[in-house]
Amino acid sequence: MLNEALKGASYLDVFDHQVAKYPTANALTSKTLTYTYGEVARQAKSFALALKSHGIYPGDKVAVGISRNESLVPLLLAIWSLRAAYVPVDPAFPQQRQSCILENSRAKIAIFDHNKIVPKFGGSVVNLNELVARSSALTVSNNVSLASDTADKNDVAYIIYTSGSTGNPKGVAVSQANLLNFIESMAIEPGLANNDCLLAITTISFDIHVLEIFLPLFVGAHLILATREESISQSLLRELIDSRNITVMQATPATWRMILENGWRPKRKLKILIGGEIFPLDLKATLLRAAKEVWNMYGPTETTVWSTCFKLDSYKKVYLGRPIKNTRLYIVDEKLEPVSEKSSGELLIGGEGVALGYYNNDTLTDKMFITLKSGERVYRTGDLVKKGPDENIEYINRIDNQIKIRGFRIEPSEIEQVLAQHSLVQQSVVVASELSAGDVRLIAFYMGEPDKNTTLRDFCKQRLPEYMVPQHFIYVTLFPMTANFKIDRKALAREGVDRLGEAESIYVIDPRDDLDRSLMYVWASLLCINKISIDDNFFDLGGHSLLVLQAIKEMKVATGLDFPLSVFFESPTIRQIRCHIGKEERRASNVVKLNNARHGDPIFCMCGVQIYAELAECFQGLRPVYGIFASEEVTFLNAEANNQSIDFSFDALVESYKSALLRQGRPQALTLVGLSFGGFICLEVAKKLIAEGVVVHNTYLLDSYTDISIYRSCRGLAADAIKCISIEGPSEMFKRFLGKIRKFIYSQKPEIRKSAESAVNDQKERERAFDRAARVFMKENNTYAIDCVLIKATETYFGFGMRSYQDYRLTEYVKGKLRIHNIKADHIEMLDGKCVKNIYDIMQQYEPESAIKND
Template identity: 40%
Template structure:
């Protein structure tokens, strides 16, 4: 005989997931015990059969009719115990993993397997694997208790005569189905609809990997233990604040997650037994439910206040716990996805104390063996497990699909530290609770702010060049096509140009616009400007005329240095004097030597470079000589450049990485191989130039490197390859390592002078992230949260940079300067820091890792672009009502800007979009 009926809501949800993920073992519940003593397998088998006969759930299968599941309860079931001898406990672990991975067919009995592994006559391991659709964690405890009781009763020929069960699981299901239709849950569902209607749909932590559409459900596991002192403090804190210890731990968990993700609105699922009535407590069945705690902690919330919020949220949720989670999800109407659990993706469970197997059998002793879950059902699952010796274990599993292996251990470590600090100082705002120990904090400060070293005693960067000219007057300085210049010739030409600029009125503090592409003449203009104490302003001749005019007006350039190909009326509207420089020869006549103007100071501007601006207008960054001196002297040490090197200069002077290519070789006595505009645009010509000029050092953006390496001959070898401007992928890094003895990844915004963090690169797996490295000399790098607090290693925040490389600010923009150049927190000594807008984290190995932007800025071929600037300009057009600009990959690894425009006059913004490339 057999009977059929409907499944419970919980069973129906599990059945549906099994259909969508047919290969999953995520619903396998397991427990294992090591047993010492004379265990009788035959008696154990009869005990298991008795328990199966007593509980209908263990004789249940699941089937489909018209796309919906139904349940069949069988009168009998096949034996569930197998005996599999093993040689050792180590061998059992491998067998157990295999056993746990064997899937159940929900339409066939049994849906439980009990395996006994004899290791010796008095040494066994018992493994129970059961499908979650039959029962829950509490039911597993009932199963073990009854299996133990039955064994004790049947041992030595006795009988097991338990009391009759007061009800059945199918009667519970019938009551649940009735409640779903008679309005019993109306108030409860209304509560959940109101409480969760505007809650975040998906929990995300910066730096997590994109979610796969079909998760693997594999997990990284970590474990931490609260000390006796911790447990005592926890119990006392809970008593004093009239909460349970679990509520305090839940609050610490929420606070840790909030600190890591930067969100103050956290959803956490927590399990409730569902066995509210006494007659249900001895049943094997799926009663467990999950309620969602929505914990909101505004800025300034103290740890004590957070604990109170968690208590109130928990108690209110428990009042409305009756509807099954599946019914709440249906009520919310949330979009379903296999990629993540609906409503919550974080689980907090307070486990009951471990049950001891065969406690009623005097000659047997047992201990529970730890087992990781077969598969993770949420992104993060924390289980608090009190142990028999009064310890409390914290077991955390993190989805391997989206989190790195170290994440679970790091989260637990931070949670324990935050808990200790919160209990010791409960009135402290959560945002200020320490995630690390005092020793770890000291180590963090040393990584973020390495010891400073003295700068060269010079008033300007020009003095570094002059020292090299004096030391190497006849050495080759620059090769540009067929033209050759020694250091002495370069100095005399620069001195001659400085005289011409002086006659045009250029003095200290002025700005000289260099309207030239990469060329010897552009380099001369830079040196000549510095001789007079002026800053140079690179203006790319290929820029649109309106942008050029804006930059020249905004910078208030005293003189414009331009080439002979410039049209006479190009700058007529500006009223600015123009100095036209013809192509000079290396064989210079006797001219005035290059000198340094009197009264120069390291804080004088060395150059002004305009970058994209989110307001629709470019902004000029004022970089002082102090910053240039620090940058060049640091680069001369690491990655290092010597007088024997030949460095390729292929970057436009309007891009600040040209500072390294044009000036670092001159400082150390090396030679510059200057690429023409045509060379820079053609990868094959670049390769020919590298070969013909015997280039040893090359710097480029990832896009340029990719194009060059695609054509590179097998014999191409460089001493040093530098890559920056955009994120360096591991595959490209590995290709660079194949052609260069040294490869360095470089990172830095214009506002902190070219490169601020650098990292040596070695070959590695293609899925490995290439870090952006550590600070260069006299540079500090801090990961701060939105409130300006210092974040420890592993936590994602906004990178702030300080030190000698810091720019003076934005020219003529004091308000914007104050927004981006800010006072650091106390740990920094309140030094001035630049907010980069880049999301990073400090890795445990001391390197920084770039994770993306905190705003709308993007980089295309190494150039920094504020997409809001472009959108702002598009909106000014009379035929455009609105515009959005994004960076998009074209499918071949090339990023391009795409503008989506809403034409003026449309009634609805979504009616039409025009794509412009």
């Protein structure tokens, strides 16, 4: 609460009071330094003098497009001290949108970082470095005052531009009186004290930054300013919250979901403010566990940030809450008459938070800011609400088609008007579809001509900010209609979820190896797209900043590698990302989910990925099947191929496979399958998992043999010699072997054939490496009290005159039951066509019915 001496004072009057009261207290901390209250005031005064030398006077507009650093807050205060207004211009916006904002706001100057390209407009551009240098050269006394003696409460404080239904953004002009009422109310409820530490993470082009930046300085608290990189990184935000002893933080539901994922809690319980979009009920319990208080905040930009707040408590529902200080709410019908008690209607907001209007747009101002019969000026929110218990307002829906995604308010018609300018588009409809909790996608359906590449996306990117560019463009021949013959947007939103998978890559580039396959699977799953390429741009495929964090997490689960957030934004294709991580990719343990089954006990296939693709198809809809090719195996295969000597550790290899398997979650029960040497990996992994309480239904050894599995037969020697010399000739023996490999390759689907061809050249090295690994396995002399199924290839060629023992002498290792089945095939053909069906049928004899849970 303000003391009597400050009643009627301006925001800067109160800030000056805090500077005089706490001159050496920490006011602002950025990534690089900390300012005290006195230092913030002096820096702001220096900036004000420098701005004045650029001709800034009362009523002028100053566009601000700088990064989130220590200069940002003093600069905004400096603008106010000159009775001017700031206009946020996000440097990430397309040039056309920046130009529209600069021209519409009639900005006198625009302040940008030194390396930014600024579109031409009627004012002048000032480089931040130049402004800092000029201000540093000025002498400012220790006892500075920022408040102006001639300040007027109707001075414009800032102009925030939001999405507009006319095709251009609209600027909401907020006065100093609006600002002061809002800040005074927030200081009381939800409340902030001078011993609090608030973390600010929001861009200034989004109006909730007003609370984050100006509330702490109003009450004498400590403001921590996160960089853009920190504000979108889960790990960096968590580190900031704990290391800076944050007590209060405000964010959108999507950001809170990211921070508190997987049960993470801050060391110190927070006062949590959440708003900007509909409160997701599934997040309620998570927030309450991490907080001492949780407040749901609501309000449009036109009524100064937040107009209501609600403290979460025993109510099952989460309400918009009650009005803040000097704010009045009205629920009316289509004729603007009050609705009956508990009936729904449009929410109108009146009081001291109602903004001046849309800058330089009187027509729209008169439409949205109306005067009631009582003479009170109110804003029409377009939100359908009703009264709940204790006068709390309950949100129902939008009256119009407006969308909110990640806190940003979007008018679909603005995007539709941009698309209408392109020759491919006859008509378009833009909707939002929620794919999963927190993952809302913007989808543009259009009639006209199909876009076979990224033409429409590129067109929108040149004209709209990133958050307004649809993630997906879907061609239709007709739009669904309602009974009243209007386009059914709800039906399109439902249809969007089902049709995302139709999108395909514009590139025809096959995966180069299993690491590519692992990463491509992760992206395809997250983006709900069937086919992608290593050269596809993550964001062009529908990705967004919060989905990046999920992608990085899933990519680590799939490969065991860490992928830096900065690399993802700089190089958003799989090919580029792999170039950045360089030699680190040698540590990859690649895991690829080979079918789309979501339920049932998983099947893990060892020592390969694509070779198990046909087997995985057999379990489609029944059980998920994964292929694993682990890092230690990659290491010794590379060493063998390059004739390098390495110390091969069988235990390390097994641990690598087990780790890769468990990264997919810790299943209660599973099945293991391994071809060749992969079978021996299965034995050891099964032994370790069983010891940890995991149920291993069965372990399948597909033609797994070692040196002791075969013996030289005199009869076999003679038979082989006669056959090879008289029919084929000795030189044809090896060609026959490679011919079978090629036959296997060319039986595959066209999209994997090219990458599989390299197997012909690599097969000798691979088999030699596996033989070497198998010899190490034999020396371990391990035994396994495990029931196994050995599926033998009866046509496997072991060498001139060599034959195999019936059980491959595996009973010397396997002390449980060893069931043996034969398939007429050779080693290479085991996982091909009809043989795969035979293996599937054999597996079905032993797999329990409980392992299958149909999707």
